[in-house]
Amino acid sequence: MTARAQNLVEGAGLVPVSEDPFCREARLGTLDSLITPTERFYIRNHFHEVPDIDPRDYRLTIDGLVRKPLSLSLDDLTAMPSTDLVVTLECAGNSRSFITPPAEGLAFKHGAISTAQWRGVSLASVLNNAGLKDGIKEVVFHGADHGEEEEHGRKLDIDYGRSLPLEIALDPNIILAYEMNGQPLTPGHGFPLRLVVPGWFGMASVKWLTNIHPTDEPYHGFFQKRRYVYINEGTENVAERQPVSALKVKSLITHPRHGEVIQPGPYTVRGFAWSGAGEVAKLDVSVNGGKSWRKAKLERAANSGAWQPWELPWQATDPGHYVFMARATDSAGNVQPRTVPWNFRGYANNAIHTIAIEVPFT
Amino acid sequence: MTARAQNLVEGAGLVPVSEDPFCREARLGTLDSLITPTERFYIRNHFHEVPDIDPRDYRLTIDGLVRKPLSLSLDDLTAMPSTDLVVTLECAGNSRSFITPPAEGLAFKHGAISTAQWRGVSLASVLNNAGLKDGIKEVVFHGADHGEEEEHGRKLDIDYGRSLPLEIALDPNIILAYEMNGQPLTPGHGFPLRLVVPGWFGMASVKWLTNIHPTDEPYHGFFQKRRYVYINEGTENVAERQPVSALKVKSLITHPRHGEVIQPGPYTVRGFAWSGAGEVAKLDVSVNGGKSWRKAKLERAANSGAWQPWELPWQATDPGHYVFMARATDSAGNVQPRTVPWNFRGYANNAIHTIAIEVPFT
Numbered sequence: 234m235t236a237r238a239q240n241l242v243e244g245a246g247l248v249p250v251s252e253d254p255f256c257r258e259a260r261l262g263t264l265d266s267l268i269t270p271t272e273r274f275y276i277r278n279h280f281h282e283v284p285d286i287d288p289r290d291y292r293l294t295i296d297g298l299v300r301k302p303l304s305l306s307l308d309d310l311t312a313m314p315s316t317d318l319v320v321t322l323e324c325a326g327n328s329r330s331f332i333t334p335p336a337e338g339l340a341f342k343h344g345a346i347s348t349a350q351w352r353g354v355s356l357a358s359v360l361n362n363a364g365l366k367d368g369i370k371e372v373v374f375h376g377a378d379h380g381e382e383e384e385h386g387r388k389l390d391i392d393y394g395r396s397l398p399l400e401i402a403l404d405p406n407i408i409l410a411y412e413m414n415g416q417p418l419t420p421g422h423g424f425p426l427r428l429v430v431p432g433w434f435g436m437a438s439v440k441w442l443t444n445i446h447p448t449d450e451p452y453h454g455f456f457q458k459r460r461y462v463y464i465n466e467g468t469e470n471v472a473e474r475q476p477v478s479a480l481k482v483k484s485l486i487t488h489p490r491h492g493e494v495i496q497p498g499p500y501t502v503r504g505f506a507w508s509g510a511g512e513v514a515k516l517d518v519s520v521n522g523g524k525s526w527r528k529a530k531l532e533r534a535a536n537s538g539a540w541q542p543w544e545l546p547w548q549a550t551d552p553g554h555y556v557f558m559a560r561a562t563d564s565a566g567n568v569q570p571r572t573v574p575w576n577f578r579g580y581a582n583n584a585i586h587t588i589a590i591e592v593p594f595t
Numbered sequence: 596m597t598a599r600a601q602n603l604v605e606g607a608g609l610v611p612v613s614e615d616p617f618c619r620e621a622r623l624g625t626l627d628s629l630i631t632p633t634e635r636f637y638i639r640n641h642f643h644e645v646p647d648i649d650p651r652d653y654r655l656t657i658d659g660l661v662r663k664p665l666s667l668s669l670d671d672l673t674a675m676p677s678t679d680l681v682v683t684l685e686c687a688g689n690s691r692s693f694i695t696p697p698a699e700g701l702a703f704k705h706g707a708i709s710t711a712q713w714r715g716v717s718l719a720s721v722l723n724n725a726g727l728k729d730g731i732k733e734v735v736f737h738g739a740d741h742g743e744e745e746e747h748g749r750k751l752d753i754d755y756g757r758s759l760p761l762e763i764a765l766d767p768n769i770i771l772a773y774e775m776n777g778q779p780l781t782p783g784h785g786f787p788l789r790l791v792v793p794g795w796f797g798m799a800s801v802k803w804l805t806n807i808h809p810t811d812e813p814y815h816g817f818f819q820k821r822r823y824v825y826i827n828e829g830t831e832n833v834a835e836r837q838p839v840s841a842l843k844v845k846s847l848i849t850h851p852r853h854g855e856v857i858q859p860g861p862y863t864v865r866g867f868a869w870s871g872a873g874e875v876a877k878l879d880v881s882v883n884g885g886k887s888w889r890k891a892k893l894e895r896a897a898n899s900g901a902w903q904p905w906e907l908p909w910q911a912t913d914p915g916h917y918v919f920m921a922r923a924t925d926s927a928g929n930v931q932p933r934t935v936p937w938n939f940r941g942y943a944n945n946a947i948h949t950i951a952i953e954v955p956f957t
Contacts (some may be wrong), residue, residue: 554828574883
């Protein structure tokens, strides 16, 4: 199957955002279970080509500041003790369309968020097998995906790479995943191996992972210093650009959909909430445009890094239009704001999700 | 020329919003003079067909509660004393794209606003010639445009009509305009005659005007009670729906454009401000995302109903991204808000205009 045909098969149940690179977001209304079926899981690629990797030839190399460089086959990885985790990934550009003033980048609405059950090998154990040398500051992860990007009118030939600070990389919950929802990864989701970093925006979870490189130098790759960085309002010091990292506290209303017509009677408002700074501790819902708030029933997280379902019973009675909002507070005390400060590329918009529904005249 | 070809000629310099009905908005950057050239003036039609009126057959009828019903030819109208006014029209749906949550209707950005020099006959004098009877509450205006609209799944065959309260209709500044910027009206702008209501949203300025009907009954036409009404959050009482009427205090930044790259050096930030509740008295600009504000130089209005140019000198120095905002205050004390309360059809969004510009690294 061609890469294009493969893309279209994987994206059939999703909302088009971009054709090249191939990007699709989920329909919020289809996010109705803790685990998102793979065919409803958002896709964010960075280049024209989706890597087409023969699993028999595949190797994951670990080099750089290690005592024993490794070259692992897929069989080597699957033979190691495995870890299963429910992990929510959210694209850093999710909800970008709703930033004011408009921000640069793909026009994601709210659907670049999904959750899967991932199985793989602990990153920490692989790093341990390779033996970390002293002085490491960051661990760089490279994917097999590569292509052209344009910057200030110049074409750059680059591959996909991101780094994690060493102390983050040693988190035992970060996995090198070879299964997603009980099946091998699909090509669009990084076959055969994807780094999965719980609690971080999706750009950290490098797809088509081929190389792990601990280093004592700060990593200056394109996706570390030019994209997925916060460029805020005001005079900029490029040397001080902060890379996008942990998820912000956020929630979404998945039911009802914005614009839904609800017949009079009982209705359960529901959705998900998550944070990269601890568990979500409280979820408030307004059914009157923020004039008053009610506490929703909120589930505990399946594990750290998994979103938490919430629900609130509501009674549709009088005809009219009603504005619903959901507001999450995490265990570190972070609360979703009404609006977020602007940043040039519109990353990490965790403003309160607001929808309007209609109770019709009968 | 077919209606479609005519549309495309008139819309060539404008931004597509909808093909059927044919709607185009202005590019903010082209709004660089007090008077908008006709080919840059936004177009908001309501039906598939643009009326194709032979001026020799044209009649404006005045009937209803008048002592002497009239049927006026174009020659009759142009033979009457004429009035010249600079009048700004803003579509009620202007800036709809920036309402939260998303609102129903055509996705206008900020360009459904333009200003022309209109010449025509005073509405008050025509009403006076017809002789108003006692008990009139509203004056209904009908255009020659008609077609289908869908409401609750039913197709309705309707024409375009709007009413004004009698006390508004007697405003001597309302004109029956047969010239726009020194030329006969174009087909897209209502040839041969358009009602021009200074200080009101554009839906009141009925195009292809054919009938004026003073009445003692409240008018219940489609565009009076089902469209161009405020449907706010909460339980709705249809009998109490408020029609959209006077313009809200508002301003726009026309230079620079959002996203513009400005080389270091002096730059003049400029734009327009207007209100339906009196003259704009003050225009504040922020060049740092609202942290501080500076008073811009604001021109007086050419006449009541005309927008007012404003400008502020700025010095681009350090590289970075800067968020500019403009905030108008009118003589009645109304100030533009940061965000507006949601209404179902997203009318009358006068939230502070916010753009981001870049000063590049050199």
